[in-house]
Amino acid sequence: MMNRIVIYPSDIIILTGKSESYARKDIQKIKKEINKKSHQKLTIKEYCQYYGFDLEEVLKVLSKFEHKRAS
Numbered sequence: 001m002m003n004r005i006v007i008y009p010s011d012i013i014i015l016t017g018k019s020e021s022y023a024r025k026d027i028q029k030i031k032k033e034i035n036k037k038s039h040q041k042l043t044i045k046e047y048c049q050y051y052g053f054d055l056e057e058v059l060k061v062l063s064k065f066e067h068k069r070a071s
Contacts, residue, residue, distance in 0.1 A: 006041045014065050015058065 009023035016023070027042050030050050036042065044062070048055045 005043045005045065007044045007047045011044070011062055012047075014062060015053075 007027070009020050009027065012018065012023035012026055013020060016026075018026075030047065031038075031040070031042055034046060034050070044058060045055055047053070048058050
């Protein structure tokens with residue numbers, strides 16, 4: 001079970017199969033469009049809302065990878 005709310009470039013790489021540079025730019029683009037300040041983090045929920053992804057589905061995918069990393 002995932003206990004965090006912040007999305008990281010590594011998460012976006014898992015979800016999209018894109019590069020780390022794409023993921024970093026994607027976070028910056030979304031933050032700018034939703035008027036977040038540079039010091040503010042982008043949440044998984046905000047990312048899902050922006051792209052119209054199902055939050056539960058995304059959390060399920062990310063938790064599978066988080067479990068593999070922890071093992």
